[in-house]
Amino acid sequence: MSMIEFNGEHYLDGRASDPRELGWMRGAPPPEDKRITFGRHVAFPQLRWSLTHMRELAATANIWRGGGTPSSLEHWDRSAEIDLLTFQDMDGHTRRFDEALYDTYTDGIAVLHRGRVIYERYFGALEPHLPHACFSVTKSYAGTLAAAFLYEGLLDDKRTIPHYLPELKGTGWEEATLRQVMDMQVGLAYTEDYVDENSGVNAYARAGGAWRPANYDGPETLCDYLRTVRKEGAHGQFAYKTINTEVIAWVMARVTGRSFIQLLEEHLWTTLRCEENAYMRVDSAGMATAGGGLYASLRDLVRFGELMRREGEWNGRQIIPEAVVHEVQRGGDRENFSQAGYGLLPGYSYRSQWWVTHNELNAFEARGMHGQRLYVAPKSEMVVARFTSHPLASSAGSEPITGPQMLALGRMLAA
Amino acid sequence: MSMIEFNGEHYLDGRASDPRELGWMRGAPPPEDKRITFGRHVAFPQLRWSLTHMRELAATANIWRGGGTPSSLEHWDRSAEIDLLTFQDMDGHTRRFDEALYDTYTDGIAVLHRGRVIYERYFGALEPHLPHACFSVTKSYAGTLAAAFLYEGLLDDKRTIPHYLPELKGTGWEEATLRQVMDMQVGLAYTEDYVDENSGVNAYARAGGAWRPANYDGPETLCDYLRTVRKEGAHGQFAYKTINTEVIAWVMARVTGRSFIQLLEEHLWTTLRCEENAYMRVDSAGMATAGGGLYASLRDLVRFGELMRREGEWNGRQIIPEAVVHEVQRGGDRENFSQAGYGLLPGYSYRSQWWVTHNELNAFEARGMHGQRLYVAPKSEMVVARFTSHPLASSAGSEPITGPQMLALGRMLAA
Numbered sequence: 001m002s003m004i005e006f007n008g009e010h011y012l013d014g015r016a017s018d019p020r021e022l023g024w025m026r027g028a029p030p031p032e033d034k035r036i037t038f039g040r041h042v043a044f045p046q047l048r049w050s051l052t053h054m055r056e057l058a059a060t061a062n063i064w065r066g067g068g069t070p071s072s073l074e075h076w077d078r079s080a081e082i083d084l085l086t087f088q089d090m091d092g093h094t095r096r097f098d099e100a101l102y103d104t105y106t107d108g109i110a111v112l113h114r115g116r117v118i119y120e121r122y123f124g125a126l127e128p129h130l131p132h133a134c135f136s137v138t139k140s141y142a143g144t145l146a147a148a149f150l151y152e153g154l155l156d157d158k159r160t161i162p163h164y165l166p167e168l169k170g171t172g173w174e175e176a177t178l179r180q181v182m183d184m185q186v187g188l189a190y191t192e193d194y195v196d197e198n199s200g201v202n203a204y205a206r207a208g209g210a211w212r213p214a215n216y217d218g219p220e221t222l223c224d225y226l227r228t229v230r231k232e233g234a235h236g237q238f239a240y241k242t243i244n245t246e247v248i249a250w251v252m253a254r255v256t257g258r259s260f261i262q263l264l265e266e267h268l269w270t271t272l273r274c275e276e277n278a279y280m281r282v283d284s285a286g287m288a289t290a291g292g293g294l295y296a297s298l299r300d301l302v303r304f305g306e307l308m309r310r311e312g313e314w315n316g317r318q319i320i321p322e323a324v325v326h327e328v329q330r331g332g333d334r335e336n337f338s339q340a341g342y343g344l345l346p347g348y349s350y351r352s353q354w355w356v357t358h359n360e361l362n363a364f365e366a367r368g369m370h371g372q373r374l375y376v377a378p379k380s381e382m383v384v385a386r387f388t389s390h391p392l393a394s395s396a397g398s399e400p401i402t403g404p405q406m407l408a409l410g411r412m413l414a415a
Numbered sequence: 416m417s418m419i420e421f422n423g424e425h426y427l428d429g430r431a432s433d434p435r436e437l438g439w440m441r442g443a444p445p446p447e448d449k450r451i452t453f454g455r456h457v458a459f460p461q462l463r464w465s466l467t468h469m470r471e472l473a474a475t476a477n478i479w480r481g482g483g484t485p486s487s488l489e490h491w492d493r494s495a496e497i498d499l500l501t502f503q504d505m506d507g508h509t510r511r512f513d514e515a516l517y518d519t520y521t522d523g524i525a526v527l528h529r530g531r532v533i534y535e536r537y538f539g540a541l542e543p544h545l546p547h548a549c550f551s552v553t554k555s556y557a558g559t560l561a562a563a564f565l566y567e568g569l570l571d572d573k574r575t576i577p578h579y580l581p582e583l584k585g586t587g588w589e590e591a592t593l594r595q596v597m598d599m600q601v602g603l604a605y606t607e608d609y610v611d612e613n614s615g616v617n618a619y620a621r622a623g624g625a626w627r628p629a630n631y632d633g634p635e636t637l638c639d640y641l642r643t644v645r646k647e648g649a650h651g652q653f654a655y656k657t658i659n660t661e662v663i664a665w666v667m668a669r670v671t672g673r674s675f676i677q678l679l680e681e682h683l684w685t686t687l688r689c690e691e692n693a694y695m696r697v698d699s700a701g702m703a704t705a706g707g708g709l710y711a712s713l714r715d716l717v718r719f720g721e722l723m724r725r726e727g728e729w730n731g732r733q734i735i736p737e738a739v740v741h742e743v744q745r746g747g748d749r750e751n752f753s754q755a756g757y758g759l760l761p762g763y764s765y766r767s768q769w770w771v772t773h774n775e776l777n778a779f780e781a782r783g784m785h786g787q788r789l790y791v792a793p794k795s796e797m798v799v800a801r802f803t804s805h806p807l808a809s810s811a812g813s814e815p816i817t818g819p820q821m822l823a824l825g826r827m828l829a830a
Contacts, residue, residue: 028668029638029700037699038474056697059453061471064544067690069484129479223444253443275482277692282471284452285444 011391012045014102019049019125039211044391047370051133051389052107052125054295055279058209061261061288063278065300066270071315073299078118082111087408090344090400100405104371104398105390107132108298112306112383113413122298124389129276131295132387135368138294139245141304143182143353145263146248147324150178154255157182164251167223172231173247180235181244182352183332187233190241194369194393200229204243204291208283221285222246238332238340238350242291245353249290260288271319272307274300292368298385305374305383308364324352328364329378331356344399361410371398375406380414426806427460429517434464434540454626459806462785466548466804467522467540469710470694473624476676476703478693480715481685486730488714493533497526502823505759505815515820519786519813520805522547523713527721527798528828537713539804544691546710547802550783553709554660556719558597558768560678561663562739565593569670572597579666582638587646588662595650596659597767598747602648605656609784609808615644619658619706623698636700637661653747653755653765657706660768664705675703686734687722689715707783713800720789720798723779739767743779744793746771759814776825786813790821795829 002013011017022045023034038057041050050057083098101109107126111119126132149155155164157179162169164178172188173181180186190200206212207225219225226246249260256263261280269278278300281293296304307313308328312320331349342348349356357363361377371388384406390398417428426432437460438449453472456465465472498513516524522541526534541547564570570579572594577584579593587603588596595601605615621627622640634640641661664675671678676695684693693715696708711719722728723743727735746764757763764771772778776792786803799821805813 025701028665028674029636029702035700055470055474056476056701057474059470059472059474061468067485067544070482129482221444250443259443285450286440286471287444 006392006397009391014105017045017048017105017391018123019045022048024049024125025053044389048105048107048389049125051370051387052127052130054133054281055131059282060279060295061282061286063261063265063269063280063294063296065274065277066265068273070275071273071303073112073303074116075120076113076116076118078113079121082119082409082412085408085412087404089404095401095405097405097409100401104401105388106371107387107389109384109386110298110302111409112302112309114381115306115310117302120298126298126387128299129297131276131278131297133368133370133372134294134296134301134366134387135292135370135372136242136245137301137366137368137372137374138290138292139242139353140366140374141264141268141294142245142248142252142260142290144308144320144324144328145267146178146182146252147327147352148267148320149252149255151321151324155251161247161251164254165247167227168247171227172229173226174231176235178248178251181247183238184240184244184350184353185236185238185336186241186244187231187235187237187239188241188243189230189232190243192241201242204246208289208293209281222283222287222289223250223285226250236336238337240340240350245291246289248353249288253287259286260290264294267319268304268307269300271317272300272303272314274303276300298387301374301387302383302385305366305376305385308376309378309381309383328352328354328356329362331358331364334358344395344403359407361407361414363406363410367395369393371395371402373402373406377406377410380410382410382413384409421807421812424806429520432460432463432520432806433538434460437463439464439540440468459804463520463522463804464540466785466802467542467545469548469696470546474697475694475710476697476701478676478680478684478695478709478711480689480692481680483688485690486688486718488527488718489531490535491528491531491533493528494536497534497824497827500823500827502819504819510816510820512820512824515816519816520803521786522802522804524799524801525713525717526824527717527724529796530721530725532717535713541713541802543714544712546691546693546712548783548785548787549709549711549716549781549802550707550785550787551657551660552716552781552783552787552789553705553707554657554768555781555789556679556683556709557660557663557667557675557705559723559735559739559743560682561593561597561667562742562767563682563735564667564670566736566739570666576662576666579669580662582642583662586642587644588641589646591650593663593666596662598653599655599659599765599768600651600653600751601656601659602646602650602652602654603656603658604645604647605658607656616657619661623704623708624696637698637702637704638665638700641665651751653752655755655765660706661704663768664703668702674701675705679709682734683719683722684715686732687715687718687729689718691715713802716789716802717798717800720781720791720800723791724793724796724798743767743769743771744777746773746779749773759810759818774822776822776829778821778825782810784808786810786817788817788821792821792825795825797825797828799824 085097161173193199207219276297278296332351363377366374371390375384500512576588608614622634691712693711696704747766778792781789786805790799
């Protein structure tokens with residue numbers, strides 16, 4: 001078997017870790033060493049199976065696509081040409097597009113150019129109709145809806161959070177404005193470290209229903225957890241903390257009387273006429289895990305990206321205000337962002353839960369753990385949706401390849 | 416609030432227990448006394464909400480409807496007429512059709528006559544697109560598929576179970592034939608008592624992932640549980656035991672190499688062109704809960720009944736062999752059935768996981784806990800699908816009303 005090294009650890013490579021080859025959950029019943037259970041599901045290589053089968057392991061709520069036929073996606077296959085595209089990764093190695101998909105543990109990739117599907121491939125456990133983990137790509141859905149509600153006057157981003165959620169008085173959000181929360185500029189005693197069991201993000205995950213030790217006596221729900229989080233440092237500096245997105249979703253639910261799940265269903269899934277139902281991980285109070293709990297099909301993810309590329313218009317109807325997309329494209333304060341130390345994202349900024357490249361393609365991205373990505377590149381009229389199951393939760397192993405790969409593809413299409 | 420008595424206990428009645436009125440899982444987050452969690456979900460009146468929201472509480476596997484448009488169901492509304500239909504219940508009280516729906520805690524009912532929807536109503540938490548618990552109605556799906564596989568020669572019902580599942584040597588099924596299993600005529604040390612915590616069916620449910628006490632050390636999976644069940648008494652006498660259906664599904668999975676979930680998807684959901692995805696409760700090894708774990712939309716349940724009424728033909732294609740339906744209609748041994756003491760089902764028999772009325776409508780039924788029902792009445796060209804959330808798991812509270820109600824409706828339509 002072929003192994004590959006990340007951060008000093010050795011992992012099966014993209015081909016050798018194919019879940020079909022490894023035989024996870026095959027057989028009646030599957031042999032014990034081929035079973036994946038909740039808790040073990042995020043270990044590599046099991047996650048190569050579980051990111052497309054999450055609902056079989058835990059409670060989830062449906063996001064209904066509505067009845068009727070899905071919105072059509074015209075196809076114009078350019079895969080032969082794209083597969084052979086070469087590019088230089090951040091370490092200076094020349095790579096070929098198709099091989100790079102294996103090297104980044106890709107489960108599925110769809111590329112739209114001028115609204116047409118020019119490239120679409122599935123690997124491993126993913127199939128076109130199966131929802132895959134979006135992880136933090138979920139946040140960009142939340143941010144976009146919140147920005148739309150701002151535009152419509154339903155929300156005011158100059159208000160502090162307790163205006164909407166009195167429950168959060170006395171917490172780290174007491175003096176944070178909704179704008180600061182949307183732009184991840186809140187000083188919180190919380191760490192976004194996926195590896196450290198004692199980090200904030202792992203405490204948050206356990207409160208939301210992730211695997212809990214037998215003696216767990218922490219918060220039972222996401223909302224209970226949010227009430228325990230205190231201020232640390234000043235507000236105003238970019239600091240990526242997943243729990244801010246939970247606050248956004250909670251604010252939207254309070255103001256609209258609709259859950260985040262219902263909002264996604266009513267404002268995006270049924271209006272975009274998505275192809276498949278999506279789903280959302282829920283906590284024990286039935287609240288959506290808005291920071292990273294969305295599972296969607298690849299084509300439906302790319303539809304959302306295309307909606308953003310079309311500046312909110314879909315089949316003649318303005319679903320998201322144009323101004324919202326423009327604001328995301330303009331991005332946030334690059335100087336502020338640069339102080340957060342994202343060496344792999346030079347020149348970026350962050351706005352309304354989107355990562356903004358400020359590159360020659362004017363691209364902005366939704367980014368999720370283990371390599372999930374929705375890349376919208378207006379200048380090359382390109383949208384790329386990508387599901388992956390990289391061994392590393394962080395993008396340290398994938399970004400040095402994926403970043404240059406997206407840029408090379410965008411350049412080719414713009415040419 | 417209006418209360419009603421069953422077996423000496425008092426319950427909110429059908430109207431007062433409406434989950435919308437009681438406000439389960441409403442709010443962001445729902446107040447603690449309005450939350451429903453796994454384990455508490457089968458208590459009344461919580462189950463009036465949870466039978467349509469089960470996936471939000473536990474792990475489930477999707478049954479995909481396939482792409483494309485659903486098979487059309489023509490509508491010809493006769494509800495005004497049907498609502499006013501009166502009939503005598505088993506206790507001699509005259510009831511009106513529409514009122515009887517509340518009296519039996521109906522969540523939804525769809526009636527087809529000659530293939531057209533003549534009556535369709537939703538109550539409480541149920542909506543047309545939401546899958547509802549089928550409970551043991553699931554068994555009739557399993558029995559029908561197994562009977563089809565028998566007809567095609569893939570299975571042989573004269574074989575004993577260890578021929579297919581060597582794992583079950585030494586268990587209660589060692590000498591049981593597949594036919595005896597399909598007809599529930601296996602002598603097993605197992606009791607089907609939903610109320611007794613120590614019953615066989617509750618041990619089975621815990622193995623399958625139902626709520627477990629903290630000190631649980633029983634079997635971890637359904638298959639593990641089946642291997643613990645011993646013989647008791649002779650085979651050949653009708654004795655309704657849910658675990659037999661798990662054996663049928665396990666046999667089918669072993670022989671076809673497809674899980675019961677995949678079989679439902681490939682042989683029924685996509686071929687019937689169902690309207691919605693369905694889902695299935697799965698155990699920790701990912702095995703379907705074939706004895707009662709199916710959740711389907713009302714219209715898709717009625718499609719399955721209509722398939723049976725049309726003797727297996729659907730839009731010009733024979734999906735289930737005609738002979739399979741004829742065999743179900745002929746039923747089993749009524750004398751044998753009568754010894755099992757089902758006082759509310761006089762004259763019935765049981766065949767291939769269907770309850771056969773032998774009444775003037777030639778009706779046969781799929782029946783599930785808390786009142787689920789699929790009633791196929793060939794003589795009146797009628798199919799009734801009905802989802803309910805009756806306080807009693809047994810049909811003691813609903814059958815005295817529902818049985819005569821179905822018969823009265825069938826007579827009206829046959830007239």
